[in-house]
Amino acid sequence: MSHPRHQIDDVIHSPVRFAVMATLAAADKAEFAYVRDTVEVTDSTLSKQVATLENAGYVQVTKGYVGKRPRTWLSLTKEGRAAFAAHCAALRAIADSVPTL
Amino acid sequence: MPEEDHLSATQALARAEVLDGLVRRRARWYARYLLIMGAMAFVSTFAIGLFPGPAGAAVSAVLACAVAGCLVVYALRQPVNRRGLAVHHGVVHGLWVILYLIVLTLGLNRFGGSLAWWLLGAFVVALPHLIGGLLEARR
Numbered sequence: 001m002s003h004p005r006h007q008i009d010d011v012i013h014s015p016v017r018f019a020v021m022a023t024l025a026a027a028d029k030a031e032f033a034y035v036r037d038t039v040e041v042t043d044s045t046l047s048k049q050v051a052t053l054e055n056a057g058y059v060q061v062t063k064g065y066v067g068k069r070p071r072t073w074l075s076l077t078k079e080g081r082a083a084f085a086a087h088c089a090a091l092r093a094i095a096d097s098v099p100t101l
Numbered sequence: 102m103p104e105e106d107h108l109s110a111t112q113a114l115a116r117a118e119v120l121d122g123l124v125r126r127r128a129r130w131y132a133r134y135l136l137i138m139g140a141m142a143f144v145s146t147f148a149i150g151l152f153p154g155p156a157g158a159a160v161s162a163v164l165a166c167a168v169a170g171c172l173v174v175y176a177l178r179q180p181v182n183r184r185g186l187a188v189h190h191g192v193v194h195g196l197w198v199i200l201y202l203i204v205l206t207l208g209l210n211r212f213g214g215s216l217a218w219w220l221l222g223a224f225v226v227a228l229p230h231l232i233g234g235l236l237e238a239r240r
Contacts, residue, residue: 005106018116019120022116025121025184026128027182027183028186029181029182030124034127038123038124039120066178088114092114097107
């Protein structure tokens with residue numbers, strides 16, 4: 001169980017969820033539509049993936065208004081930030097290890 | 102399998118770096134915000150010395166309210182705030198308030214008729230936003 005592969009977070013490992021987490025890791029908060037366009041997915045796909053991340057306690061969803069326009073903001077929770085950092089550390093360890101043929 | 106792991110880990114890290122860069126670029130609006138705020142701080146402080154009495158205070162207050170109001174709307178309409186913006190914002194505005202109060206208190210009590218004081222004071226008051234804006238633009 002010492003291989004860094006075992007440190008990979010299954011919730012974050014999915015490509016879309018990883019991209020969402022990476023986008024939010026660079027931000028205090030980001031608008032739903034911005035994350036959707038940056039990650040290049042549809043509204044429904046992002047909603048599903050965000051729900052999974054929210055259930056895991058990694059992402060916080062905040063709804064509000066700017067003027068009369070409804071807005072949804074996404075941000076990483078403290079646990080989400082820690083999980084993403086650990087996941088990236090595991091990826092770095094794998095990437096730095098020399099692949100055996 | 103280790104080869105696949107190695108490749109997918111490298112690709113994921115590269116993707117994360119690209120996304121980080123995209124967020125940083127989109128969050129550069131905050132540099133514009135700070136530079137405009139700095140210009141407003143300079144002009145509104147200098148106006149107090151340039152137009153002594155209630156006229157200067159009125160010009161300064163109207164200008165400050167108008168520009169700050171527009172900047173609040175501008176900030177609210179942005180889709181992303183970069184990591185650490187809230188702390189940076191608090192530090193810059195805290196320094197601005199402290200410097201503004203010092204320049205205003207000394208200016209009104211000791212250097213009321215000195216344009217040189219108000220020019221220098223306006224520059225000092227604008228410094229937190231101008232330095233913050235330049236640092237932000239270089240991120």
